[in-house]
Amino acid sequence: MRVSKLFTKTLKNVPADEVSKNAQLLIRAGFVYKEMAGVYAYLPLGLRVLENIKQIVREEMNAIDSNELIMTTLQRREVWEKTTRWSDEVVDVWFKTRLKDDTELGLGWSHEEPIVEMLKNYLHSYKDLPVSLYQFQTKMRNELRAKSGIMRGREFVMKDMYSLHDSKEALDAYYEKTIEAYKRVYDRLGIGDDTYVTFASGGAFTKFSHEFQTICDAGEDVIYLHRGKNIAVNEEVIDEAVAELGISRDELEPVKTAEVGNIFNFGSQKTDEMGLYYTAQDGSQKSLYIGSYGIGITRVMGVIAEKLSDDKGLVWPEAVAPYNVYLVSIGDVVAQADDLYKKLQEAGITVLFDDRNERPGAKFADAELIGLPYRVTISERLLAEGKLEFTVRKTGETELLTLEDLIARIGE
Template identity: 30%
Template structure:
């Protein structure tokens, strides 16, 4: 340890809000270089290499073949797929010295399709899965939480190619099982696979793997027995709405009442008896999108974007709203031309009767809006675009939905032909006819996985690493190494443990016991052996498991065999 690069730090970093960020910096695993960009120190590199080894084993187990693609790609590939224009500022674009447009890859769908179309062209060569463990760069606007949200990161990304959807689905669930094994083997205690939105990746079916912990930036929605799992972007609930007997539409004066709360208070109704108008625009074309949702719900913008097939939405400005014939603060879909404005009605507003909605006139609202009657013949979309709320009824069991926090540590997608069709990655079938290959995509963030393990496995003193990915398996501490033969005894133990194939970090610095043990807790190695003049007087060493308060004595002559057996037993849990 006197030679180990990476000092321990007593104080938490000022910008650290999560335990993994604090301990990774304090323990000497990583060092910040810039916002969202980190160097790995030797301890961190050893952990990452072990995580990568587990990932490789599991990818090879399902017939994956490892490749390595460049981080820098020509923009032409992303233009072929259409993502060069559709992805926002998180894609780092630049020009090389020859003025050729280039990108730093944040993901490698385009790169792998380019590779596969040069190497495979027959149904006889499919299915195939290729994977890499490679650096990515995402120009994240707000890096946070240490390695959980960064700009530069290492990722395992895998891509499978198939002749038909049934074959993709079969392989997709093999990969799903492999992911479950990976997260168990790296020592995550609670990881849920949940239904997810495919987002910019495309495709119809996707799952996210969420490590459940308080610091997670994603919301995981489940029922009590976990039979229903979804993220907030796509979660649904078994809402029941009441249309009742429709009452006559009535225009009423509501001076100065623009918000749902103001209208409800003025008219003496509940928010769930009102309809809320929300306006968006297509960020690319400027097209206006008029949303009506019940006043006690919020718009789920991912559901909305999927419903109107718009990749990026922005809130509309008043001039666009007024140009459509609506009045900001008093807007209503009644009388709006659905051919000029895209109107989207949430189920809550379409299926609840006698709502209070705007009247498209300043200081006036309508009472008793009923969608079926008052918008008959109006062109619009009726669908679920509402955010699920905690306690809403589960769509499977009817029981209250539960909200948890999670870190996304992996994701898998059934991409279909989104990339192969646009980039002409085709195969010839038995009859010599050409078809686009069908793709799946499978990703794991390596550094994020390391951080997630800490979030689920730590105490107030530092990480408690699982044996499978610990930087070392045993820490050997010498107290007063220059006295009573302690140094000599430790050197022999170190040599014997190493010869037995055990990874040992030997603290030979001669620090005081308190400082030495504090550093040991920050490093978080699973097993600890302590040698001191007192233990040697009993011809013994002190043995302690990280995270346990109790220690025991082992005879020095049998310590190596006892520790080796303990290491083997713990490693067996992660195979």
């Protein structure tokens, strides 16, 4: 993509009411547009990041035999009333609306009840089990506060997955398999070393859950961490959890974190409440066991932007960056820069080519703000030496390389 053709541009200023670092950087770098507090549009660069994150998540969910689908955003009141979660006293984040015939509807904030209701048409026998389904969908939550940029939105993209099993043991096994899949996701996203499986409250879902919390100064949570035993407990359940885990609070270190995932083991409660059963091999009707597993896709993007940035701008991991290389041309090298742009793409390298008639300093500043993993500079002086300037955004390390060596270096 040529910068001259890219729909967006970098900005010097951000909305006066935007206080979060992640949103300030993403707005300035042209990744998102702020519609209102907690509501953001994702511009071409931002959309590419979201799609890269989604693809990593998709690959890992497919690897544990889950099937992708997409459910509806509009939710029927009567489905949620079966579990009492239609009530604003039970779930306080609903957005609700009415059809022209005065039928009351909700805008989906989660999908456990609709999934179970749908599966009444498809799950009948032990032969139909197990089943795991996931989706990427825009969720709506009427959050009281939305001051953390895209790390806490009222409208956001989420991956939610649901698995159903014929026994507690089968659900427990899949639950553990999902934990391992989530760990692989965060490793691939570049935040795995600082992300911990955390004992947490189930909130509107169940008594307890497991969160995936990433150490982040801008996070809204505090977890208590035992690094030696790799145990993490959310502050909100610390007293109950330490007793259950058999550890002392004095052994734990408080750390500020941001939640990047959450999973719940419902047992058979949800399916029993909604009347979903299966016919066992002996002909009897038995309960189904359900798990629910979420990753906030836009939230993860915000955490990466917040955590991995520096004073110059964003610093994207290669796996999620919108492009691999920011190509800068300096001076009268139009034809040579065009040729280099084509050769890099032919080598399978995605390139954002700054072909604007701008001074070098402006191009370099935008390259650092946008935060692609590598910057490649071409100029008359460098061409005379038969070299290109190669700079790693994360470290600032710069080398002069031939085209062949540069391509090999990016492919390492």
